[in-house]
Amino acid sequence: MPAGAKAAYRDATHGPVMVDLGDVPRTMYATASSLTLPAHLANVRWPALDALPQLTTVRCSGPDRGLAEALTARPIIQSLVWDDPPHTVDLSTTHLTTLTISGTGPRLLRLPPELIDLHVEGEPPAAVEAAGEGRWIHLSIAAFSRGVSNGLHGVRRLDLRASGDLSLTALEALTDLEWLHIRWNHPHGGLLDDSRLSGVSRLHTLRLTDAYGVDASSLSHAPTSVRRLDVNGIRRSQSELLMARHRGTPVRVTVWGAKSDAWLASNIDNPLRDWVDDDEQAGAAACEAYASALRAIDHLPADDPATATRAQPILRHLIEQLNAIEERSEIIDTLRREEAADAFFDLAQRAGITDSEAADWFDEWRDF
Structure with missing residues (x-):
């Protein structure tokens, strides 16, 4: 981090400042850490960001409009949320550590080497350029339906959100995968019989959340490298089978939030259903x-x-x-x-x- 940026962050005043991005000037506190760029501005006055030396998070949508260049010049900004970005997004020279892409995804996404968290909440990019094929990135995909983008096959930590039945064979290209977390939205599906992950030899932790459609038999094909299986939310009948299947194996199984079929028949779509786990x-x-x-x-x-x-x-x-x-x-x-x-x-x-x-x-x- 350049000394000038650190000094500006440390010495920021605590009073109000005027921020003029090119539309109606607005009053903000100089210590503001987050800013949403107006989507309608065709030409953004990026020097206005200098009035916010503690700005660390930017939210925007639409075209670049000079955004990547502005972020490169301001290393304090380390988090970006971008909705409906253009077809090509080049953030390789920025200092971002966290990036969220939503809406219509870019076809090509270039990432900075410092990035450690990538959240894909909409259409995934067709190709990604990342250091080490994404080896140092914790990748989160909010609507998983097909494989991980080209250029991210080196990821070691993967968080998936899925709806309905899910096959994990598309993940076999992730040969360095070590930690996998699958969370189901409605409808709550299961793991298909061909979800063997036979090509993944380093996976040591598998976590499942809201796995109410999962059959215990589908987890008998997990990679032999798995040593920890955590399940939060499963049918009680399948929980008992799951524990029995792994009894006497090297896999440590932890299950909580198991619920009866009768309870789930009335409450599976209730957003407060997990409160019964506490009381x-x-x-x-x-x-x-x-x-x-x-x-x-x-x-x-x-x-x-x-x-x-x-x-x-x-x-x-x-x-x-x-x-x-x-x-x-x-x-x-x-x-x-x-x-x-x-x-x-x-x-x-x-x-x-x-x-x-x-x-x-x-x-x-x-x-x-």
Whole structure:
């Protein structure tokens, strides 16, 4: 890190500064760490960033507009979130350590050697240029449906989000893969019979989350190198088979969040379903409170201007129920609070309520 950049970061004033990126000048604190670039600006006044010497994260969308050059000149900026980037993205001379690509992905992505976290939340790039074929990158793919991009076959840590049944044969090109985490979204699928990963000889840790569609028999073909198998969320019947299959083997199996088929039949799509892992009675009450609110919201007429108004007492009653659950059981920690917020915002969105208004209601009504 250049001495000048470190000195500017250390000596930043704590008062407001004017930031003029080329549209309407805005007042920000000089110590701001995050900035979202206006998408409509064809020509960005990049020198305006110099007023923010502690800026470490930038969010943008659309064309480059000189972004890569501006990041190269500002080594303090180490995190970038880019939605719908152009066909070719060259960040090789920047100092980024974290990059999130969403929307329509680039066809060619050039990465800096310092990058350690790459999150692909939309269409994956066709080709990637990365140091060591991505050997030092923790790769996360939010919608995995086919193989990893060319140029990232050296990754050692891979986090996948999948929907439905999944075959891992496309990962056999990742011969250096050591750590694999698969998380299922709805629908919760399984691992297909041909998911043997026979070409992966260094994989030592396999983690599965929300693996409610996974059959224990599909894990009997795991690479012989695997020594740790962690499963968070699985059918209880499959959990027992899984433990039995690996008893007496070198694989250490850890399972938590196992649930009965009867419970999952009613709650598999409930975003608060995992609360029963902390407190069975409180978790069941939270699931029922959400399910009741969902039924009420879904019965409101669509495309009716009065729907948002009629949804307000439904949403408030949900929060009051969660407040009461928290008062009795103290179950809502930081993670559960975020899950409650996500569930609340999803219901509000179904009723046509803006995110900003929903956020105001959530913060006003909750006691957790």
